[in-house]
Amino acid sequence: MKKVLLSGNEAIARGVYEAGVRFAAAYPGTPSTEIMEQFAKYDGVYAEWAPNEKVAVEVAIGAALGGARALAVMKHVGVNVAADPIFTVSYTGIEGALVIISADDPSMHSSQNEQDNRNYAKFAKIPMLEPADPQEAKEFVKLAFQISEQFDTPVFLRTTTRVSHSKSVVTLEEPLAPQDKTKLAHHSLKYVMVPINARMRRIEVEKREQALRHFVETFSENRMEINDPEVGIITAGMPYNYAKDVFPDYSYLKLGMVYPLPVRMIKHFAEKVKKIYVIEELDPYLEEQIRALGIKVTGKEIFPYTNEFDPGIIKNAITGSSQGAVSPYKDTLALRPPNLCPGCPHRGLFYALKKSKAYVHGDIGCYTLSYLKPLEGLHSCICMGASIGMAHGMSKALQEKGKGKVVGVIGDSTFLHSGITPLLNMAYNNSDALIIILDNSTTAMTGMQEHPGTGYTLMGKEAKKVNLPVLVSSLGIENIRVIDPNNLKETQVAIKDELASSGPSVIIAQRPCALFKRANLKPVPSLKIDPDKCEGCKVCLGLNCPPIAWKEGITREGSKRKGIAVIDETLCNGCGLCAQVCKYNAIA
Amino acid sequence: MKDNKVKSILFAGVGGQGILRASDIMSLAMMEAGFDVKKSEVHGMAQRGGCVTSHVRYGAKVYSPLAEPGTIDILVAFEKMEALRYLKFLSRDASIILNTEEINPPAVNMGESPYPPDIIDFLKNHYAKVIALNAAEIAQQAGSIKAANVVLLGAVSNLADIDRSVWEHVIKKSFPQKLIKLNLEAFQKGIAA
Numbered sequence: 001m002k003k004v005l006l007s008g009n010e011a012i013a014r015g016v017y018e019a020g021v022r023f024a025a026a027y028p029g030t031p032s033t034e035i036m037e038q039f040a041k042y043d044g045v046y047a048e049w050a051p052n053e054k055v056a057v058e059v060a061i062g063a064a065l066g067g068a069r070a071l072a073v074m075k076h077v078g079v080n081v082a083a084d085p086i087f088t089v090s091y092t093g094i095e096g097a098l099v100i101i102s103a104d105d106p107s108m109h110s111s112q113n114e115q116d117n118r119n120y121a122k123f124a125k126i127p128m129l130e131p132a133d134p135q136e137a138k139e140f141v142k143l144a145f146q147i148s149e150q151f152d153t154p155v156f157l158r159t160t161t162r163v164s165h166s167k168s169v170v171t172l173e174e175p176l177a178p179q180d181k182t183k184l185a186h187h188s189l190k191y192v193m194v195p196i197n198a199r200m201r202r203i204e205v206e207k208r209e210q211a212l213r214h215f216v217e218t219f220s221e222n223r224m225e226i227n228d229p230e231v232g233i234i235t236a237g238m239p240y241n242y243a244k245d246v247f248p249d250y251s252y253l254k255l256g257m258v259y260p261l262p263v264r265m266i267k268h269f270a271e272k273v274k275k276i277y278v279i280e281e282l283d284p285y286l287e288e289q290i291r292a293l294g295i296k297v298t299g300k301e302i303f304p305y306t307n308e309f310d311p312g313i314i315k316n317a318i319t320g321s322s323q324g325a326v327s328p329y330k331d332t333l334a335l336r337p338p339n340l341c342p343g344c345p346h347r348g349l350f351y352a353l354k355k356s357k358a359y360v361h362g363d364i365g366c367y368t369l370s371y372l373k374p375l376e377g378l379h380s381c382i383c384m385g386a387s388i389g390m391a392h393g394m395s396k397a398l399q400e401k402g403k404g405k406v407v408g409v410i411g412d413s414t415f416l417h418s419g420i421t422p423l424l425n426m427a428y429n430n431s432d433a434l435i436i437i438l439d440n441s442t443t444a445m446t447g448m449q450e451h452p453g454t455g456y457t458l459m460g461k462e463a464k465k466v467n468l469p470v471l472v473s474s475l476g477i478e479n480i481r482v483i484d485p486n487n488l489k490e491t492q493v494a495i496k497d498e499l500a501s502s503g504p505s506v507i508i509a510q511r512p513c514a515l516f517k518r519a520n521l522k523p524v525p526s527l528k529i530d531p532d533k534c535e536g537c538k539v540c541l542g543l544n545c546p547p548i549a550w551k552e553g554i555t556r557e558g559s560k561r562k563g564i565a566v567i568d569e570t571l572c573n574g575c576g577l578c579a580q581v582c583k584y585n586a587i588a
Numbered sequence: 589m590k591d592n593k594v595k596s597i598l599f600a601g602v603g604g605q606g607i608l609r610a611s612d613i614m615s616l617a618m619m620e621a622g623f624d625v626k627k628s629e630v631h632g633m634a635q636r637g638g639c640v641t642s643h644v645r646y647g648a649k650v651y652s653p654l655a656e657p658g659t660i661d662i663l664v665a666f667e668k669m670e671a672l673r674y675l676k677f678l679s680r681d682a683s684i685i686l687n688t689e690e691i692n693p694p695a696v697n698m699g700e701s702p703y704p705p706d707i708i709d710f711l712k713n714h715y716a717k718v719i720a721l722n723a724a725e726i727a728q729q730a731g732s733i734k735a736a737n738v739v740l741l742g743a744v745s746n747l748a749d750i751d752r753s754v755w756e757h758v759i760k761k762s763f764p765q766k767l768i769k770l771n772l773e774a775f776q777k778g779i780a781a
Contacts, residue, residue: 005612005619133626133653166653167612168626169619241626245594245652311656325658327675328714331704334669334695336602338638541698546637549692550699563699 006170008137008163012101013038015138017045019145020176021069021097025050025059027417028446029075030110031164032103036073037449040458044178049450049458052384052417053078057085057100064094065191067182069145076104076117077383081418083120086154090124091201092191093152093208096181099144100126101157103164106281106308110161112364112383114306116282121156121259125205127212128156128259129221130237131163135170140221140256151208151215158258160281162238162308213260221256224269232273234266234286234297239279239309246315261289270295277302277318281309340369342546343514343573345440349409349485350377351543351577352492353436356499358407359394363387363419365411366445366513367438374542378409385410385418391433392426392504404499406433413443413451416466420475426504427476434498434505438485439468440513448516472506479505486511488580514573524574529567533586536561540578540587547571548578594647596655597744600674601666602691603640606737609762610664611642613741614748617758618646621750628653637694639670662747664740666723667691669704671711683717685743687736689724719743721781727774735774742778752779 006014012035016024024047026036040047050056053074060072074082079102086100102120105111121128129144131137137159144155189197216222228249235243236255244252253269255261270276278287278299287299302317303309312324340347350370353360354377362368362378363386370377380390391408398406410419415437423435443449450456455465472480479501483494491509498505512519526547529540531554540548547568554564567578567587579587599611608629618625623646643655657677663684665671671686678684686708695701711718721743723736730739738759745755756772763771 003619005615005625162628162653166626166628167615168650168653169624241651242654246656248651310654311652312658315656325656325676327672329672329675329710333673333704334693334701336638336693338603339694341637544694546694546697549697552699 002172003169004172005167006134006138007034007165007167008131008134008159009034009165010038011134011138011170012141012157012159013042014170014172015141016071017042018138018173018175019069019142020178021071021145022046022178023060023063023068024048024071024073025056026073027051027053027056027078028443028449029078029103030446031105031159031161032073032075032078032101033446033449034164035101035103036458039071047458051452053082054085057082057089060098060100061085061089061094064096064098066184067096069097069149071099071101073101074103075111076102076115077111077113078102079117079120080115081384083124086120086126087124088193089154090126091193091198091205093204094148094154095185095187097145097148098154099141099148099157100154101141101159104158104160106160106162112381114282116285117156117158118258118285119283121158125209126154126156126259127151127257128158129256130158130258131256132237132240132254133163133166134168136221136256137163138170143221151212153208153212156259158237160238160308209260213263216257216260216262217264219257219262222262222265223254223256224265224272225252225254226272227251229272230274232269232276233279234269234276234290235279236286239281239314242309242311242314243279245311247318255286258286261286263293266290266295267293279303279309279314281307337372338369339372339544339546340366341514342571343575345485345509345511345514346370346438347375347543347545348488348491348577349436349438349509350375351581352485352488352495353377353407353409355492356407356495358405358434358499359402361387361390361394361406361408363408363410363414364445365414365438367409367411372544374544384414385422388419388422388426388435391435392422392429392431395431395433396429403432407436407499408433409436409438411444412437412439412441412453412468413449416452420471423472423477423506424475431504432502434495434507436507436509437468437472439508439510440516441519442513442516444513444515448513468508472508477504477506479503480508481506482508482510484511485509486575486577488577514575526569526572526574527567527576527579527587528569529565530586530588531564532556533584534561534564535559535584535586536563536565537583538565539581539583540565543577543581545578592648594645594650595662595748596660597644597662597664597748598655598660598674598677599642599644599664599666600670601640601687602670603638605640605666606734607640607642607666610737610741611644613738613758613762614644614744615646616762617750617755618644618748620758621754623647624650626650626653639673641674662744664744666737666740668707672704672707675714678715682715683747684711684715684719685740685747686711686718686720687723687740688720689722689736719781721778723778726777726781730774730777731770735771738771738774739778739781742775743781745775746779
């Protein structure tokens, strides 16, 4: 069979396709996004971006109740959004099959927290598989669909960033032909979760848990590797690879299924080895359950609770060495914090907003990058959609003290994800805050995914495009302005006026993401700074635009200047913001 | 390869330099040559002007896609000062391939912090093998500055024990038809540099 190099995410998409599954829904989120992008490329599939994870799961549940084998994909925090339907579909089960992928992000490479979603499996009583590399990712997602069908249960597949985004050799197999088992079948006692039925299903859940506990004892992907009997390691997922890298000779119990756990197998393993380490990133999830069996293990007393591991962390913890590898270079190196791109439409907006001195509630998207100096554009950021509710709450609590001083900013994709209901609330409860929708025509942070405001679907078909001003108006908001954030004067005036006006206001700042190819077909010439006109005032540097740099020592007779600003023409995309802030007309 | 030991390469630089493409090509070449391969990379925030790194590991059997700090055999620094950021990952007898191109971090651009001086001398004082080249200039000679990443791969290929034909085969598969000649030339110039 053909061998290829695949990322964990690509391998999952391939596995879903090989399993004959043809239905999937998701909301993009790092590190999960590529699963859907790859799956959508296969022939004969139906794949959609839903506006948020809750909707994606509900779409997949609906498909599964119609007999389809369905997939829902999200990042770890997306499971929070989708938790409501997930906890109850655990009771109902499905007609076809349902697999939910949770892509966790230990170390928060691109997330606001590093919650350990293995806890969701135990909490919602849903079996969970955890692959350690791309080959396993492909196989495990197939097994997940089999378990879902066999036990009439949703099944979680959990990855971490390091599994999703690492690449390795994967053996491809012939895809199974999809079997159409869809039909309308009425089983109201099973699917109408009113209390009397839910109580019946609650008992079925416990029966299923019992059956699964029996099943996991012989499940092929829970495996013992007995080598050196002195030390045994119990682990799952990517940490297995880290441990094998530095301790190849120890004995291992590698768990492919992290809920429910194979109790007899764990006890059996404990009898075969003298000292046991439980190696897991984030929570002591396995450790606590294994200790509850009365087995003595070493875990979080030596391994960190926080951040992802690597082979060195495991080696140092077990050998007791506090000394990691050291660099011979001792000086501090200037950091390279991520920044808004050249030409980013958020830059003008936040430059103007800073002048208002308002308290700005941020949201999830590229614009969180504006929080850094010198823009310092926002002052809070919790989760998707939170900016609007938080701005409203702060404005209500502060009353007169907060008047004209509280703003929420939210991207277009994030607004459609979970910003509509809090904005409805602002109209309903007559808020005084200002909300700015940063409409860059795409889901930029995760890499230009379509959403209901872009006019296209994941499959590339033209779609209904939501009209944001009409939507906002229909929620009951009366003060609405649409502006171009690259027009600084217009932006400043709009912010000033709408902060002063009473009642809720919405400014829609419309300009496509600078990297969004479909919207930026005409290249704009880059700008230059005239060294004769530049007075070295550094105002343009306050934009924190990557091409603009300070050149020390270029003085001029009759001027107090100590240097000039210069533009790297290879990076500049000609947005013209710096020319608007220059008081000496030096930039053109 | 002379033994079964896993070899680890660290690619490091700044978002936009083609680091992930280069580590992909190297991984494919090692797979084609019959090795087990794993590579790691992190997407997301790091793409936007931030630091980008990728580990490539190959051998008879590779478990971890991340190398243990202190064990990297070859550092490929796509930007000069980025080489300094990852020295704790290197083994004592590591080789360094250094692109002498400088990309200022924001603090240097703002005039708040100097660009570190004497990087090449520092590296040569601490590591036995430092190959410094201006990959951007060499790529320009081959036809496009964008092929700087493939120039660096040419330099890496001198230290990795697989046949040149495998590299060329993978490079041909990795680019659209019109860019193949340019990239093969960039690769050749990297070998000679």
